[in-house]
Amino acid sequence: MSIDWGDAPTWVAGAFAAAAAYYTRGMLKSQRQQIEEQRDFIREQSANLTLERRALVAQAEERRYAQARQVEAKRFQNSMRVRNSSDAAIKDVYVEFGERRAVQAVQVVPAGIGSHELYQGEYDIPVALVGPGRHYAFIDSEQCWTEDTAVVFFTDEDGGAWRLDQEGQLEPATRD
Incomplete structure (x- = not known):
């Protein structure tokens, strides 16, 4: 009994498919990392904007009271x-x-x-x-x-x- 291992073009196509799958896996991992970094950046920016908004509100309140004082x-x-x-x-x-x-x-x-x-x-x-x-x-x-x-x-x-x-x-x- 002998096993038919196919022809060379099938082997080459299989090798390219395996390489593409490996490359795609690496791309997905990289994209997940980029998305997580962007989420961290957005959280940090959101915190900064919240602090800036509080400062602006405090300044506006100070200006509002300035003349009355x-x-x-x-x-x-x-x-x-x-x-x-x-x-x-x-x-x-x-x-x-x-x-x-x-x-x-x-x-x-x-x-x-x-x-x-x-x-x-x-x-x-x-x-x-x-x-x-x-x-x-x-x-x-x-x-x-x-x-x-x-x-x-x-x-x-x-x-x-x-x-x-x-x-x-x-x-x-x-x-x-």
């Missing part, structure tokens, strides 16, 4: 003094003493060293615009000191509404 409010007897120390105007400024809204607003003008302040003009409430460096007094309807907390409401240059109380607590506000 430069507005000062100080209570004096039956009035609340509001100074805009920022480089931009604030708008729609009014003060509430408890449930009462201030009845009068006047601009405060320094009269010089050692002199008293001067009041200039009388403004509708809310005061439409308080320019940079301007200082206003908002007068309560009660003629004497009350325990009611005084709160300044204003809108910054970017349209953000703010609430600043006599203790210096600043927070975003909703407008009525």
Whole structure:
């Protein structure tokens, strides 16, 4: 009994098929490695983008508060003094003493060293615009000191509404 091993071309074709299979196996292994490296790279980039986004959000929040933090409010007897120390105007400024809204607003003008302040003009409430460096007094309807907390409401240059109380607590506000 003799085994028919076929002819030479069949052997050559079989050898090429085996080589192609071996090469394909190597290519698949290489592609899997590349895909895994790309996944690692994408995970790393995703983590970096998340950190950058957090930093940008923090910067945006800081910019949002920047102007509002430069507005000062100080209570004096039956009035609340509001100074805009920022480089931009604030708008729609009014003060509430408890449930009462201030009845009068006047601009405060320094009269010089050692002199008293001067009041200039009388403004509708809310005061439409308080320019940079301007200082206003908002007068309560009660003629004497009350325990009611005084709160300044204003809108910054970017349209953000703010609430600043006599203790210096600043927070975003909703407008009525």
